[in-house]
Amino acid sequence: xxxxxxxxxxxxxxxxxxxxxxxxxxxxxxxxxxxxxxxxxxxxxxxxxxxxxxxxxxxxxxxxxxxxxxxxxxxxxxxxxxxxxxxxxxxxxxxxxxxxxxxxxxxxxxxxxxxxxxxxxxxxxxxxxxxxxxxxxxxxxxxxxxxxxxxxxxxxxxxxxxxxxxxxxxxxxxxxxxxxxxxxxxxxxxxxxxxxxxxxxxxxxxxxxxxxxxxxxxxxxxxxxxxxxxxxxxxxxxxxxxxxxxxxxxxxxxxxxxxxxxxxxxxxxxxxxxxxxxxxxxxxxxxxxxxxxxxxxxxxxxxxxxxxxxxxxxxxxxxxxxxxxxxxxxxxxxxxxxxxxxxxxxxxxxxxxxxxxxxxxxxxxxxxxxxxxxxxxxxxxxxxxxxxxxxxxxxxxxxxxxxxxxxxxxxxxxxxxxxxxxxxxxxxxxxxxxxxxxxxxxxxxxxxxxxxxxxxxxxxxxxxxxxxxxxxxxxxxxxxxxxxxxxxxxxxxxxxxxxxxxxxxxxxxxxxxxxxxxxxxxxxxxxxxxxxxxxxxxxxxxxxxxxxxxxxxxxxxxxxxxxxxxxxxxxxxxxxxxxxxxxxxxxxxxxxxxxxxxxxxxxxxxxxxxxxxxxxxxxxxxxxxxxxxxxxxxxxxxxxxxxxxxxxxxxxxxxxxxxxxxxxxxxxxxxxxxxxxxxxxxxxxxxxxxxxxxxxxxxxxxxxxxxxxxxxxxxxxxxxxxxxxxxxxxxxxxxxxxxxxxxxxxxxxxxxxxxxxxxxxxxxxxxxxxxxxxxxxxxxxxxxxxxxxxxxxxxxxxxxxxxxxxxxxxxxxxxxxxxxxxx
Numbered sequence: 001x002x003x004x005x006x007x008x009x010x011x012x013x014x015x016x017x018x019x020x021x022x023x024x025x026x027x028x029x030x031x032x033x034x035x036x037x038x039x040x041x042x043x044x045x046x047x048x049x050x051x052x053x054x055x056x057x058x059x060x061x062x063x064x065x066x067x068x069x070x071x072x073x074x075x076x077x078x079x080x081x082x083x084x085x086x087x088x089x090x091x092x093x094x095x096x097x098x099x100x101x102x103x104x105x106x107x108x109x110x111x112x113x114x115x116x117x118x119x120x121x122x123x124x125x126x127x128x129x130x131x132x133x134x135x136x137x138x139x140x141x142x143x144x145x146x147x148x149x150x151x152x153x154x155x156x157x158x159x160x161x162x163x164x165x166x167x168x169x170x171x172x173x174x175x176x177x178x179x180x181x182x183x184x185x186x187x188x189x190x191x192x193x194x195x196x197x198x199x200x201x202x203x204x205x206x207x208x209x210x211x212x213x214x215x216x217x218x219x220x221x222x223x224x225x226x227x228x229x230x231x232x233x234x235x236x237x238x239x240x241x242x243x244x245x246x247x248x249x250x251x252x253x254x255x256x257x258x259x260x261x262x263x264x265x266x267x268x269x270x271x272x273x274x275x276x277x278x279x280x281x282x283x284x285x286x287x288x289x290x291x292x293x294x295x296x297x298x299x300x301x302x303x304x305x306x307x308x309x310x311x312x313x314x315x316x317x318x319x320x321x322x323x324x325x326x327x328x329x330x331x332x333x334x335x336x337x338x339x340x341x342x343x344x345x346x347x348x349x350x351x352x353x354x355x356x357x358x359x360x361x362x363x364x365x366x367x368x369x370x371x372x373x374x375x376x377x378x379x380x381x382x383x384x385x386x387x388x389x390x391x392x393x394x395x396x397x398x399x400x401x402x403x404x405x406x407x408x409x410x411x412x413x414x415x416x417x418x419x420x421x422x423x424x425x426x427x428x429x430x431x432x433x434x435x436x437x438x439x440x441x442x443x444x445x446x447x448x449x450x451x452x453x454x455x456x457x458x459x460x461x462x463x464x465x466x467x468x469x470x471x472x473x474x475x476x477x478x479x480x481x482x483x484x485x486x487x488x489x490x491x492x493x494x495x496x497x498x499x500x501x502x503x504x505x506x507x508x509x510x511x512x513x514x515x516x517x518x519x520x521x522x523x524x525x526x527x528x529x530x531x532x533x534x535x536x537x538x539x540x541x542x543x544x545x546x547x548x549x550x551x552x553x554x555x556x557x558x559x560x561x562x563x564x565x566x567x568x569x570x571x572x573x574x575x576x577x578x579x580x581x582x583x584x585x586x587x588x589x590x591x592x593x594x595x596x597x598x599x600x601x602x603x604x605x606x607x608x609x610x611x612x613x614x615x616x617x618x619x620x621x622x623x624x625x626x627x628x629x630x631x632x633x634x635x636x637x638x639x640x641x642x643x644x645x646x647x648x649x650x651x652x653x654x655x656x657x658x659x660x661x662x663x664x665x666x667x668x669x670x671x672x673x674x675x676x677x678x679x680x681x682x683x684x685x686x687x688x689x690x691x692x693x694x695x696x697x698x699x700x701x702x703x704x705x706x707x708x709x710x711x712x713x714x715x716x717x718x719x720x721x722x723x724x725x726x727x728x729x730x731x732x733x734x735x736x737x738x739x740x741x742x743x744x745x746x747x748x749x750x751x752x753x754x755x756x757x758x759x760x761x762x763x764x765x766x767x768x769x770x771x772x773x774x775x776x777x778x779x780x781x782x783x784x785x786x787x788x789x790x791x792x793x794x795x796x797x798x799x800x801x802x803x804x805x806x807x808x809x810x811x812x813x814x815x816x817x818x819x820x821x822x823x
Contacts (some may be wrong), residue, residue, distance in 0.1 A: 004106040007099070028103050029246045029278070031096045032236040033068045033089075035079075068233045070104045071113040074164075074211060077231050084230030086202055089215045091235035093350065093389040094279030097215040098168055100235060105166075117211070118162035121145065125173035126351050126376055126383050131194045132174050138188040138197050138206065157188050160207035167198060170216035170224075172351045172385075179203070179225040202228050219348075237276035246278065250285045260292045261285065269521035269550060270307055270490075279388045287314045307491050308426070309433025312394040313442050319371045320446040331402055331447040333368050336361045338399025341392045345427055346415055350392070352384045390426060397430035401440065401450035406457060413461050425484055431458050433491035459497060462488055466501045479513040483522075490522040495529035506530050511539035511562070520550040527554040532586065539564040539591075545572045555579035555587070562591040564619070573601035580608035580615065589617040593648070599627025606636035609644075617646035621676075625652035634661040638668040646674040650705070656684025666693035670700055678707035678733075688718055695721040703731040707762075713741020720750035723758055731760040735790070740767035748775035752782040760788040770798025777803040781810060 007024040077084045091097045105120055107113045121142055143150055175195040184205040185192040200206035251258040265272040275281045291304055305311040340360035357364055372391055376383045386392035400409050416424025434440050435455040469482055489498045527533055536558045543566050552575035637644050659682055
């Protein structure tokens with residue numbers, strides 16, 4: 001009870017705030033824990049990886065994702081159809097593994113969960129590291145932590161089913177825990193290596209029937225046999241609701257400050273997204289609490305942190321301001337701790353021993369040490385770790401600005417970028433972010449000016465690396481790597497560098513790449529710096545409405561914008577409409593196909609189109625157009641200000657009723673060149689008026705696609721007028737309609753005449769038979785303009801087929817090679 005009832009909130013020393021201690025029941029914010037039974041080799045920085053997955057889980061939360069409450073860790077497992085005994089709790093550093101276990105034990109003490117356990121024995125792997133060359137028994141381990149059980153230990157261990165062993169921090173262990181090992185310990189009194197004891201407990205060879213709970217970082221799980229665990233869960237940290245609760249609890253009754261911090265964070269995705277990590281929330285709140293002090297009422301908004309680098313620079317500067325009496329030695333302290341931090345980042349080391357501190361000349365008695373490093377005092381052989389992995393990565397980058405060496409910097413850059421697991425990504429962001437003079441200047445009054453040579457070298461490297469991204473086959477097409485580069489540029493806050501580095505060919509292809517709001521926030525900054533972008537391809541990028549909201553202020557700078565195959569929903573259209581309505585809008589091509597939009601969206605889009613002068617191509621494929629607002633959209637497209645040339649309305653649920661509006665569009669517009677009405681059900685009483693409008697000699701439509709719109713042979717006479725009278729038409733697609741019948745010859749007769757100038761005719765899968773070949777032969781022989789004819793997926797073999805082949809073989813026949821006989 002004494003060990004678990006209080007939750008201590010760490011404060012930097014001498015920061016004029018009392019060390020706060022809260023009852024864990026009052027302070028604990030629920031962590032999102034999900035069932036996660038399959039761990040793969042992590043191919044990127046865990047913090048970034050989990051951030052992306054976190055956004056996924058938010059959207060899946062309402063669709064059956066299995067949440068695991070702490071009380072259910074040892075509850076019934078549906079997958080195994082049993083009560084689990086061996087459980088793994090995974091999570092990145094700082095996400096709350098140890099805090100979750102503290103709450104778990106506290107609730108057990110108070111009989112709120114797992115009442116079947118009579119005893120819980122809690123061990124930390126970092127405190128067991130001193131046993132690396134020592135043999136010990138399980139009984140000795142227990143009595144070392146719980147000496148008051150000495151006279152009862154034999155009785156306790158006789159009933160293993162009532163025992164739970166917790167081992168916290170597998171990734172921090174120096175012991176080689178091989179869960180596939182066949183070396184076991186069978187008696188709690190036998191002396192063995194620690195790894196053998198742990199494996200024996202997990203494999204149920206030692207104290208069969210006992211329960212074991214182990215925590216670890218996800219990356220560690222890729223190197224162990226996870227089949228040994230009955231249940232594997234992952235702590236995802238905080239969702240939106242939990243984050244807000246944390247902020248409110250941090251600031252207590254100060255509702256004004258709470259609201260200011262929340263408002264600022266929700267406008268800053270870079271910071272807010274990382275707040276799914278509780279320890280990161282603490283850093284953010286610590287920094288922003290200084291910025292929003294009552295005496296800071298008129299605090300310059302430009303000085304508020306906007307990037308990860310600026311946040312950590314501000315965090316360090318705030319601590320140094322409270323250590324002003326020790327600032328003379330701060331630069332030397334940061335050099336030594338930075339070298340140790342970088343060594344740890346590049347070698348997967350999070351836990352440092354006293355010997356490591358001596359190796360890197362870190363003064364253990366330095367007043368600043370406890371501000372950034374936590375010392376484990378549970379055992380005489382103390383170990384040390386940074387408050388958070390990200391703080392370690394920050395100091396690893398900062399040391400290069402305090403102690404410039406081109407050789408060391410080049411090696412660090414090469415090592416970081418070549419790490420297969422991308423563990424250097426945040427480190428690289430900090431290196432790039434510190435190159436910004438306004439960012440680094442916040443530290444200059446404490447540790448002097450940071451190295452200009454380092455800034456120059458980092459920017460030079462960044463320019464070179466971006467060039468490689470565009471040209472080197474090793475990186476070409478690697479969209480994830482390119483996104484990381486955009487984050488490096490984002491951290492620099494150097495718009496001139498961004499514009500120069502990306503050059504004149506400013507096209508961004510993130511098709512098929514999962515874009516979360518954090519990606520969109522960085523991309524928006526890059527687009528703003530570029531000012532003019534030729535192409536932004538976000539096809540199948542899983543962008544959501546909140547991601548589109550981040551991009552909205554800069555979408556007007558893009559010439560060709562594709563949001564094809566994204567579930568945007570109706571609310572997203574207002575952001576697209578906002579871009580189209582911008583007075584400096586450059587959008588010429590807009591692809592919204594397969595975006596899940598319905599009738600309620602078209603009123604906003606219509607308003608935007610009326611005041612837009614740039615749009616030339618609009619693709620609305622596979623959205624739901626038919627409804628009361630469709631007429632408004634068509635009216636906007638027909639307006640004199642609209643210069644639309646290509647309009648794709650394929651598979652949009654249009655029926656014969658819509659033909660009235662489409663007829664008005666064809667009659668009134670003079671700019672439309674390409675019209676696709678495929679996969680709609682247009683045939684009906686209003687359809688002839690539409691075809692009549694398309695048949696007018698002054699109709700400007702050059703390409704007309706009517707694939708699969710339920711046309712029959714009865715429509716051929718109408719379609720013949722389009723071929724015969726429309727002087728602009730060059731391509732007609734009538735595929736996947738059942739045109740075979742007595743009036744098909746009217747269509748072919750029109751094609752035989754030379755009044756029209758059609759060059760491409762697509763008739764695949766139109767039900768044509770051998771009898772159709774007679775009419776086709778005449779059309780082919782008499783039409784001098786026809787260059788392409790598609791007849792695939794028809795059944796034309798028969799005695800008349802040779803007539804068509806003869807026409808195709810005629811010496812003066814100029815039909816190109818792109819014709820298809822089909823079957």
